[in-house]
Amino acid sequence: MHQRNAVEKVLEAILFKSRWLLAPFYLGLVLSLVLLLGAFIAELIHVMPQLLDLTNMDPEEVILAVLSLIDLSLAGNLVVIVVFSGYENFVSKINTENAEDRPSWMGTLDFSGLKMKLIGSIVAISAISLLRAFMTLTDSDAPLDERKMLWMLILHLTFVGSGLMFAMMDYIGNRAEKPSGH
Numbered sequence: 001m002h003q004r005n006a007v008e009k010v011l012e013a014i015l016f017k018s019r020w021l022l023a024p025f026y027l028g029l030v031l032s033l034v035l036l037l038g039a040f041i042a043e044l045i046h047v048m049p050q051l052l053d054l055t056n057m058d059p060e061e062v063i064l065a066v067l068s069l070i071d072l073s074l075a076g077n078l079v080v081i082v083v084f085s086g087y088e089n090f091v092s093k094i095n096t097e098n099a100e101d102r103p104s105w106m107g108t109l110d111f112s113g114l115k116m117k118l119i120g121s122i123v124a125i126s127a128i129s130l131l132r133a134f135m136t137l138t139d140s141d142a143p144l145d146e147r148k149m150l151w152m153l154i155l156h157l158t159f160v161g162s163g164l165m166f167a168m169m170d171y172i173g174n175r176a177e178k179p180s181g182h
Contacts, residue, residue, distance in 0.1 A: 019092075020091060025086075029082060036072055036075055037076070039072055040069065043072065047065035060135055067135075071128045071129065071132075074121055074124050078125075081109075081117050081118070081121070084109075085106070085114045089114065115170075116170065119159065122159050122163075123159045123163050126159050127156060129156075130153065
C-alpha cells in the first residue's frame with residue numbers, strides 16, 4: 001500500500017477544501033435569480049394593463065407576453081437546477097432535514113443529468129425566443145431582418161444538435177459501462 005507523506009496529506013487536504021471556492025459562484029447565481037424575479041415582475045406589470053383591456057386585446061400580443069413570462073420562468077428554473085445540483089455535486093450535500101417539498105431530483109442529479117437538464121432548458125428558451133421572433137413577422141410595420149432570423153434558427157438548431165449529441169454520448173457511455181450478460 002502507498003505510504004503518504006505529510007506534504008501529500010496537506011496538498012490533498014487543500015485540494016479537497018478548495019471546492020468551497022465554488023460557494024460564492026452559487027450565491028451569485030442566487031442573486032441572479034433575484035434579478036430574474038425582478039425582470040419577471042416588471043414584465044408582468046408592463047403587460048397587465050394590456051391583458052385587462054379585453055376590448056383591445058390582440059391575441060398575438062397576449063401570446064408574446066405569455067411567452068416572455070415563460071422564458072423568464074425557464075431561465076429561473078435553469079438557475080435553480082444549476083445551483084442545487086452544482087452545489088451538491090461539487091461542494092457539499094444540502095441538508096433539508098427531509099423536507100417534504102424537496103425536489104425529487106435533488107441529490108440524485110449527477111453531472112450527466114445536469115448537462116441534459118441544462119441543454120433541455122437552453123433548447124426550450126431558444127425555441128421560445130425563435131417563436132417570439134416568428135410571431136413578430138405578422139406585424140405589418142415591423143421590418144423583416146432575414147439575417148437575424150437565419151442566425152436565430154441556426155443557433156436553435158445548434159442547441160438541438162448539441163442536445164442530441166450529449167444524449168447520444170450519454171447513451172453510448174452508459175452502454176459501455178454496463179457489463180454484458182455473459
